[in-house]
Amino acid sequence: MCEANAYMLREGKEELFMESVDVVEDEGGSLRVTSIFGEQKTVRARIRSMSLVDHKIILEE
Amino acid sequence: MCEANAYMLREGKEELFMESVDVVEDEGGSLRVTSIFGEQKTVRARIRSMSLVDHKIILEE
Numbered sequence: 185m186c187e188a189n190a191y192m193l194r195e196g197k198e199e200l201f202m203e204s205v206d207v208v209e210d211e212g213g214s215l216r217v218t219s220i221f222g223e224q225k226t227v228r229a230r231i232r233s234m235s236l237v238d239h240k241i242i243l244e245e
Numbered sequence: 246m247c248e249a250n251a252y253m254l255r256e257g258k259e260e261l262f263m264e265s266v267d268v269v270e271d272e273g274g275s276l277r278v279t280s281i282f283g284e285q286k287t288v289r290a291r292i293r294s295m296s297l298v299d300h301k302i303i304l305e306e
Binding site: 185186187188205206207208209210220230231232233234235236237239 | 246247248249266267268269270271281291292293294295296297298300
């Protein structure tokens with residue numbers, strides 16, 4: 185599978201936000217993040233970077 | 246491999262922007278997009294949505 189883990193960058197540190205992310209949707213200032221298991225979170229943040237080969241998404245508030 | 250194709254949303258249509266994307270970095274208003282082959286493009290756009298399971302990233306100017 186090609187899901188990725190999402191981390192929130194807080195004070196220079198990466199905190200795990202959600203594992204096994206499938207979908208990320210920008211809803212204009214907030215992001216809706218959904219895992220392959222159907223878990224869903226909405227957060228006021230932006231996608232700072234991602235590396236699909238490394239299975240890693242970095243979010244920032 | 247877990248790369249995805251990136252599409253630019255223009256006038257409601259998805260135009261292929263880059264195949265086999267690995268890394269996307271938000272540089273504050275512009276995105277630097279890099280493929281697994283090392284191809285790199287910078288564009289003034291944002292990530293509108295992505296589905297990693299579908300290997301698809303949608304960008305919007």
